[in-house]
Amino acid sequence: MKAPRGTQDILPGTSEKWQFVESALIELCRKYNYQEIRTPVFEHTELFQRGVGDTTDIVQKEMYTFEDRGGRSLTLRPEGTASVVRSFVEHKVFGLPMQPTKLFYIGPMFRYERPQQGRMRQFYQFGIEALGSADPAIDAEVMALAMAAYQELGLKSLKLVINSLGDTESRKQHREALINHFDPHREELCQDCQVRLDKNPLRVLDCKKDREHPAMATAPSVLEYLNEESREYFEQVKSYLDAMEIPYVVDKNLVRGLDYYNHTAFEIMSDAEGFGAITTLSGGGRYNGLVEEMGGPETPGIGFALSIERLLMALEAEGIELPVDEGIDCYFLALGNQAEKEAVRLTYQLRKAGVQVDKDYLGRKIKSQFKSADRLKAKYVIVLGENELEAGQANVKLMETGEQKEIPLTELVTYLKNELAGGK
Ligand code: HAM
Numbered sequence: 001m002k003a004p005r006g007t008q009d010i011l012p013g014t015s016e017k018w019q020f021v022e023s024a025l026i027e028l029c030r031k032y033n034y035q036e037i038r039t040p041v042f043e044h045t046e047l048f049q050r051g052v053g054d055t056t057d058i059v060q061k062e063m064y065t066f067e068d069r070g071g072r073s074l075t076l077r078p079e080g081t082a083s084v085v086r087s088f089v090e091h092k093v094f095g096l097p098m099q100p101t102k103l104f105y106i107g108p109m110f111r112y113e114r115p116q117q118g119r120m121r122q123f124y125q126f127g128i129e130a131l132g133s134a135d136p137a138i139d140a141e142v143m144a145l146a147m148a149a150y151q152e153l154g155l156k157s158l159k160l161v162i163n164s165l166g167d168t169e170s171r172k173q174h175r176e177a178l179i180n181h182f183d184p185h186r187e188e189l190c191q192d193c194q195v196r197l198d199k200n201p202l203r204v205l206d207c208k209k210d211r212e213h214p215a216m217a218t219a220p221s222v223l224e225y226l227n228e229e230s231r232e233y234f235e236q237v238k239s240y241l242d243a244m245e246i247p248y249v250v251d252k253n254l255v256r257g258l259d260y261y262n263h264t265a266f267e268i269m270s271d272a273e274g275f276g277a278i279t280t281l282s283g284g285g286r287y288n289g290l291v292e293e294m295g296g297p298e299t300p301g302i303g304f305a306l307s308i309e310r311l312l313m314a315l316e317a318e319g320i321e322l323p324v325d326e327g328i329d330c331y332f333l334a335l336g337n338q339a340e341k342e343a344v345r346l347t348y349q350l351r352k353a354g355v356q357v358d359k360d361y362l363g364r365k366i367k368s369q370f371k372s373a374d375r376l377k378a379k380y381v382i383v384l385g386e387n388e389l390e391a392g393q394a395n396v397k398l399m400e401t402g403e404q405k406e407i408p409l410t411e412l413v414t415y416l417k418n419e420l421a422g423g424k
Helices: 015-032 045-051 057-061 081-090 136-151 168-188 191-199 201-206 228-243 308-317 337-352 366-375 386-391 409-420
Strands: 042-044 064-067 073-076 101-110 122-131 158-164 262-270 280-286 301-307 330-334 357-359 380-384 393-398 404-408
Touching: 015 101, 015 122, 015 136, 015 308, 042 045, 042 081, 045 057, 045 073, 045 081, 081 101, 081 122, 081 301, 122 136, 122 308, 136 158, 136 228, 136 262, 136 280, 136 301, 136 308, 158 228, 168 191, 168 201, 191 201, 228 262, 262 301, 262 308, 280 308, 301 308, 330 337, 330 366, 337 357, 337 380, 337 386, 337 409, 380 386, 380 409, 386 393, 393 409, 404 409
Parallel strands: 330 357, 330 380
Antiparallel strands: 042 073, 064 073, 101 122, 122 301, 158 262, 262 280, 280 301, 380 393, 393 404
16 A cells, blocks of 8 residues: 555654654744644635635645535645634634734645645645734734744745735736737637636636736736835835845746735745745735635634755755754663662663663664664663672763763763753
């Protein structure tokens, strides 16, 4: 049996990297004051149809949708924003005194896509959502956190690409302009785009098949259709990025693949050499109107998400090693039945005292037990044989220097605790 296509097992050796990255992201959220939210892995299908949008690729072709035994249509979440907004409305979080509501999540998402490097059917997203503020400074905060997520792990080859899609009015004007522009070429566009042209013409700009069509290059840009308010909003977002000295480029063709966006849209790309074909590391934007769409009061929102898979790929492409291969603190070597029993007891005591320790469980000879200690890169090896046991002490060896000491068994826990704390 093999794991399904587009999924992967994360085994020891690699899982430490995931833990390291996840801890760093959680710590980052602490600094920016985003709190964790955990929502279900599956939701009612309608949530994504309404939230992500009926005409998006995600909803049309990529969802894992199934009927449960009660005949309900459920879907494995393809992204986190719709669920967070659903939960925000369901629990009336908008009514809590502390606003805006700043949330983060880490968890698996599911999309039926053609798997390739950096594109999985099950992948892990880390994302944040800030609900309840239409201050352009929070757009800049979300982008600052998104960039910091990579920078704090040492990544350098990053590019922040931003655009504005404008408010509903600007989008409407732009939509009409797009229809007028593409309509004469309708027959030359792919089947999908012919449908998109009626339902969601913005998505035509994002089509991979029609990318080379001459009408693409001359298509009206969103930026030309921004009304005064939207233009001013975008200017302010940029001025806050400037204030933090966060470099960015404006790309008027950046439209994003989900329907809920307006105003600010952004992506972070890797320009590291050898990163691979898919260079987008993360994306996000503003989604004023989504909370109302989900039945809540008028509430602005903005957020972004990255996948941990692509973050790890970027670290590899830039040759960054995470400090995870550190080895364990102690390995306990015992010889003989009596010593073995004492080793079990002391190992337990050491662990209770907070010391990381392991021992042999395969009845190995002393030489192989030493080998295990080496393999585990133990800092200290504790040896307890019949002689030591009789003398009521253990031999403790500091592996780095080879220095050895006989320590009374009654003092072993305190001794190792102090040693590991740096002799304090
Ligand atoms: P998205 O652009 O669909 O946006 O996905 C965000 C990120 O998830 C992508 O930039 C990419 O790193 C990663 N990703 C997407 N699909 C895959 C895949 N098949 N395999 C590996 N990684 C993948 C969203 O999901 C929005 N909910 C982001 C957001 C939050 N906007 C506002 N708030």
